[in-house]
Amino acid sequence: MTWQVAVDGPLLGLDRWARHVTRESRHDLHSTLLDHAGQALSDLGSAVPAIPVLLTGGALAAWRSRRAGAPRWWLPAAVSALTAGLIPLLVVPAKALFGRPGPLGLPLTPDQLGWYPSGHTATATLSYGVAAVLVARTVGGPARRRLHAAGALLPAGVGLGLVWSDYHWLLDVVASWCLGGLVLWALARRLPRAHRPPRDRRDARNRPRALR
Known part of the structure; x- marks a missing residue:
């Protein structure tokens, strides 16, 4: 995509087609509700609220990691702060x-x-995605799946809102999804899980008192 943007290649025809379809849909539907929804979704990619959500997610994950006894419990807070600084350096x-x-x-x-x-899409993908990854590693089961879903759906909504509102070309948005996805993939592979107590200690706590 980057090569095609640099040389004004034929793939940019996809941008023109997507914009034409979107404008025709906006004209045919003439829905104020959809227009407001597109604007609201676009605004979710602004530095506020995205960066505060990122930093809050890092702080929450650090607090939960400390409670769980993780040796590097401060790591999620550091990762969230570094991500906030990384976004403009990438975009x-x-x-x-x-x-x-x-x-x-x-x-x-x-x-x-x-x-x-797209800066808004990159901000949303990295802010909401990293916050979801950090907090999800301190919880389990359905909560983790819900966090991962939120970390994916929010950036998707931001990107679609930007295209619907005619703020960005489709490839601008897709490129930021790809860029953010690479960072999230690397983070998910490298970040350790929150410390859990040894299995025998957990089992002992869960055993009825009469059997101890």
Whole structure:
């Protein structure tokens, strides 16, 4: 995708097709509710509320890890803070390098960055995704699955809201999903789980008092 954006390749026809279909759908449906929903979803990719959610998720995961006796209980808080600093480092240089105009086709002004990749989508993918991964590693079962689902659905909603509202090309959004997905995949592989007490100690606590 990045290569195609750089050389104005034929894959960009997908962007034009997606924009045409979206504009036709908006015109045919003429739904104020959908327009407001698209705007609200787009706003979820702003630094506020995404970054506070990221930092709160890191703090919560650190607190739960400390309660569980993890030796590096502070690691989730550090990861969330580093992620908050990583987001602009991943997005801003690429925007400046490619300088891609937005869907409206207006030329960039000297103080503007390009539209590729989508900063709101990257912020949402990394903020909500990392927060979900960090907290999910301190819980189990259905709660973990719900957190993973939320970490995937929120960035998906942000990206779709941006395309629906004509703020971004489709490939701008997909590129940020891919970028954020790579970071989340690496984090999920490297981050240790919260410490759990040894099995025999857990079993002893769960045994009826009369059998101890």
